[in-house]
Each structure stands twice: as C-alpha cells, then as structure tokens.
Amino acid sequence: MSVSAPNPRSTPARQQLADSLRRLRAERNWSQEELAARCELDRxxxxxxxxxxxxxxxxxxxxxxxxxxxxxxxxxxxxxxxxEAGTIRA
Amino acid sequence: MSVSAPNPRSTPARQQLADSLRRLRAERNWSQEELAARCELDRxxxxxxxxxxxxxxxxxxxxxxxxxxxxxxxxxxxxxxxxEAGTIRA
Structure with missing residues (x-):
C-alpha cells in the first residue's frame, strides 16, 4: 500500500481528522516530525x-x-x- | 467516588464530551442503557x-x-x- 492510498479500515471521522491534520500542517509548513515533536507523539x-x-x-x-x-x-x-468551515446538525 | 464527582484524570476534551452526552441524552430522554444499546457499547x-x-x-x-x-x-x-453552540479559533 502506498502512503497516499485510502485505508480500507478508515471511517468518515478518521478521514475528516486526517484531512484536517494535513491541511493544518501545510498551513503552518510543519513536517510530520515537527507536529509529532510538538505533541510528544511518534512520527x-x-x-x-x-x-x-x-x-x-x-x-x-x-x-x-x-x-x-x-x-x-x-x-x-x-x-x-x-x-470555509461549518457544521451540520441532524 | 460518587457518580457525579469530577474525575481527576479527566481532560477538557473528555469533559466537553461528557457534558454533550449528558445534554443530548436529556434532550432525547434516553437512559444510559438506551444510548449504549444504540451504539452497541456497554452501559x-x-x-x-x-x-x-x-x-x-x-x-x-x-x-x-x-x-x-x-x-x-x-x-x-x-x-x-x-x-448556543459556537467554536473558537486560536
């Protein structure tokens, strides 16, 4: 599986989080290493x-x-x- | 520890979620058992x-x-x- 391939085990929530993390990292020009270090998580x-x-x-x-x-x-x-961000209520 | 006592291990995110769950359950008049059954989680x-x-x-x-x-x-x-719900951006 390539790094960018969609993961079959993913869920809509995981995908929303994944998209947000990539977008926010790109906005700040942070590498995965930098984000991981700031959170004390593994890269x-x-x-x-x-x-x-x-x-x-x-x-x-x-x-x-x-x-x-x-x-x-x-x-x-x-x-x-x-x-633009928004939220949808049922 | 009583059921309503704040938990010392909690975090702001856990507390936000806890407050939302109790509010939404109250709005729908669902017991913890009913919510748990709808999610297939333990009560x-x-x-x-x-x-x-x-x-x-x-x-x-x-x-x-x-x-x-x-x-x-x-x-x-x-x-x-x-x-009223709102979100705060840093």
Whole structure:
C-alpha cells in the first residue's frame, strides 16, 4: 500500500481528522516530525493517523488540537470547496 | 467516588464530551442503557465516558455521534450559557 492510498479500515471521522491534520500542517509548513515533536507523539503514529489507519484516542486528538492551537471541533468541521468551515446538525 | 464527582484524570476534551452526552441524552430522554444499546457499547463504558473517566477512541466517539445524529464537531463545540453552540479559533 502506498502512503497516499485510502485505508480500507478508515471511517468518515478518521478521514475528516486526517484531512484536517494535513491541511493544518501545510498551513503552518510543519513536517510530520515537527507536529509529532510538538505533541510528544511518534512520527510514525502521526503518519498512520494522517492515513486514517489508526483509531486514535481522544486524549491524543486533544494533544494534536492543542499543538495547532485549535479546538477539537475545528478538526471535525465539514469544509466546503472554498475551505470555509461549518457544521451540520441532524 | 460518587457518580457525579469530577474525575481527576479527566481532560477538557473528555469533559466537553461528557457534558454533550449528558445534554443530548436529556434532550432525547434516553437512559444510559438506551444510548449504549444504540451504539452497541456497554452501559458501564458510557457511564465512565459521561464522567470523563475514560480515554475513549475516535471510532467510539463516532458511534456516539451517529447514535444522536450529530457530527463529531457538535460534541466538542463550546456552548454559551444560553446553550448556543459556537467554536473558537486560536
């Protein structure tokens, strides 16, 4: 499996988180190593999460949000094609 | 420790989730048993999450959100005293 291949075990939530992490890292120009160091997580763990390949715990989602200075909700907001965040209620 | 005592191991994210679960259950008039059954989780697990005493996985957060028909972001939005949801960006 290549690094960019979708992971068959992923879920919509994992994919939303993966997309947000890649977007926020790109905005800040951080490597996976830099993000991992700021969260005190392993780089390989961050790489797996960015592929939707890991069922991450809430405590570690919180570490990632804190590293970026955003709320957890921001990591799971649906984004329209312009990149504007929003949330949808049932 | 009583059921309603704050848990010293909790985190802000766990507490936000706990508050949201209790609020959404109350809005729907669901017992912990009913929520647990809808998610295929144990009632005791749901009780621990509602006390902030468990480091729940993202896959299980997603099951809880799906049971309520809300997005994961909705479970972590900060709420003002009127109960209106909002998110704060750093």
């Amino acid at each position: 390989s763990f961050v790489a797996h999460v960015e592929r939707g390949a890991r069922n991450i715990s809430l405590d570690n989602v919180e570490k990632l949000a804190n590293a970026f200075g955003v709320g957890i909700a921001d990591l799971f907001l649906r984004r329209d094609p312009k990149g | 005791s697990f749901v009780a621990h999450v509602e006390r902030g005493a468990r480091n729940i996985s993202l896959d299980n957060v997603e099951k809880l959100a799906n049971a309520f028909g809300v997005g994961i972001a909705d479970l972590f939005l900060r709420r003002d005293p009127k109960g």
